[in-house]
Amino acid sequence: MSSSGSNKRLQILNSHISVMSSEKDAALAAVPSDSPTIFDKIINKEIPANIVYEDDKVLAFRDIAPQAPTHILLIPKVRDGLTGLSKAEERHTEILGHLLYIAKVVAKQEGLEEGYRIVINDGPQGCQSVYHIHVHLMGGRQMNWPPG
Numbered sequence: 001m002s003s004s005g006s007n008k009r010l011q012i013l014n015s016h017i018s019v020m021s022s023e024k025d026a027a028l029a030a031v032p033s034d035s036p037t038i039f040d041k042i043i044n045k046e047i048p049a050n051i052v053y054e055d056d057k058v059l060a061f062r063d064i065a066p067q068a069p070t071h072i073l074l075i076p077k078v079r080d081g082l083t084g085l086s087k088a089e090e091r092h093t094e095i096l097g098h099l100l101y102i103a104k105v106v107a108k109q110e111g112l113e114e115g116y117r118i119v120i121n122d123g124p125q126g127c128q129s130v131y132h133i134h135v136h137l138m139g140g141r142q143m144n145w146p147p148g
Contacts, residue, residue, distance in 0.1 A: 069140030112139035
């Protein structure tokens with residue numbers, strides 16, 4: 001890989017580790033790629049995370065910039081081209097259903113009996129900053145509508 005390619009990957013990684021001015025800025029700076037994402041590095045235990053659930057298909061961990069008292073990310077362990085919901089194909093239906101079911105399991109585990117919100121950001125205008133599909137599970141406070 002060229003040094004400019006390495007620098008670009010390092011910049012993207014740093015954008016997720018350091019505090020950016022906003023999630024919108026991170027989303028606009030993110031570049032879809034087949035390269036390993038920060039989530040791949042968490043799956044491979046190269047980067048530490050506060051893991052709350054793991055099975056053979058899904059990993060769930062606390063968000064490092066929580067937007068609610070409980071804010072957990074759920075990710076498939078194998079990306080399989082599923083960088084975002086807009087890239088989903090029929091072959092992804094099993095993992096997409098499993099992600100949502102596990103979100104329910106984790107919500108119960110976290111004591112979110114009063115309700116919670118599930119969010120999947122997709123693309124730059126959807127504020128997606130990591131191109132590895134992920135489900136946000138947020139709860140522990142009253143959510144508002146519209147979300148903003």
